[in-house]
Amino acid sequence: MELKFISGKHSGLIILLVGLLLTGQISSGQTIRITAAADLRYALAEVVENYKKSNPDVKIDVAYGSSGNAFTQICNNAPFDIYFSADISYPQKLKDLGLTISEPKLYAIGRIVLWSNSIDVSKGPEILTGKSITKVAIANPEHAPYGKRAEESLKYYKLYDQVKPKLILGENVSQAAQFITTGNAEAGIIALSLALSPSLREKGSYFLIDNSSHQPLEQAYVILKQAQGNQAVHKFAEYVSTAPARNVLKKYGFVLPGEIN
Numbered sequence: 001m002e003l004k005f006i007s008g009k010h011s012g013l014i015i016l017l018v019g020l021l022l023t024g025q026i027s028s029g030q031t032i033r034i035t036a037a038a039d040l041r042y043a044l045a046e047v048v049e050n051y052k053k054s055n056p057d058v059k060i061d062v063a064y065g066s067s068g069n070a071f072t073q074i075c076n077n078a079p080f081d082i083y084f085s086a087d088i089s090y091p092q093k094l095k096d097l098g099l100t101i102s103e104p105k106l107y108a109i110g111r112i113v114l115w116s117n118s119i120d121v122s123k124g125p126e127i128l129t130g131k132s133i134t135k136v137a138i139a140n141p142e143h144a145p146y147g148k149r150a151e152e153s154l155k156y157y158k159l160y161d162q163v164k165p166k167l168i169l170g171e172n173v174s175q176a177a178q179f180i181t182t183g184n185a186e187a188g189i190i191a192l193s194l195a196l197s198p199s200l201r202e203k204g205s206y207f208l209i210d211n212s213s214h215q216p217l218e219q220a221y222v223i224l225k226q227a228q229g230n231q232a233v234h235k236f237a238e239y240v241s242t243a244p245a246r247n248v249l250k251k252y253g254f255v256l257p258g259e260i261n
Helices: 011-023 044-054 069-074 087-095 125-129 147-156 160-166 173-181 229-238 243-251
Strands: 033-039 059-065 084-085 107-112 112-117 136-139 167-170 187-191 203-207 218-222
Touching: 033 069, 033 136, 033 229, 044 059, 044 229, 059 069, 069 084, 069 087, 084 112, 084 229, 087 218, 112 125, 112 173, 125 147, 125 160, 125 187, 136 147, 136 173, 136 203, 147 160, 147 173, 147 187, 147 218, 160 167, 167 173, 173 187, 218 229
Parallel strands: 033 059, 033 084, 136 167, 136 187
Antiparallel strands: 084 218, 107 218, 112 187, 112 203
């Protein structure tokens, strides 16, 4: 970098700024850019809010969507620092591609539920075959782990062939939940973390689907190459494993690493 000496009334300010940069009093890494699975929309937002109370100078931007779409964006050089996936396989693939600076770290195990705001779901997934239900919402299993697990569960209960004509697919699990709340579907299979969220927990009811009916929703995060040298990113990643952050995840129904499912 070429430094030019400036004379006149601005020279003192230039010297001051250079001095602050050299002593580290101006931080160049205080923005954290996160891409996260849609099931984390409320849980991670609360984790971020709590973190910023003791780190008010850190700016944290979070984009929510399907894990598969986020994976594709990262492969196409999207400017994210941390990737919170609903399926550990995506962070592992990024590591294998050389796009990360950390190992994938398991932060939670998700659960799926049958949810509705208009019908009784207490009898479980079998109700989806009834004639009164014409539309069933799930996330798109092609790129959304929660949609994939919903599909696996329907096949496990031998309901998939009957329910398939009724399925409407959300871009992610959050949109699938939105289809139900807006009346575009009578019921659906969504994330427990969304069913327990402030926007849904008072509006409907859920049936917890047996986790033996599908592959585990092992959710992991990874620090991406874009975060090289950004200490704020590493500090936030460490916070996710602390008791306050884990308690928030537990509040939203996540099973935590090291705990019995």
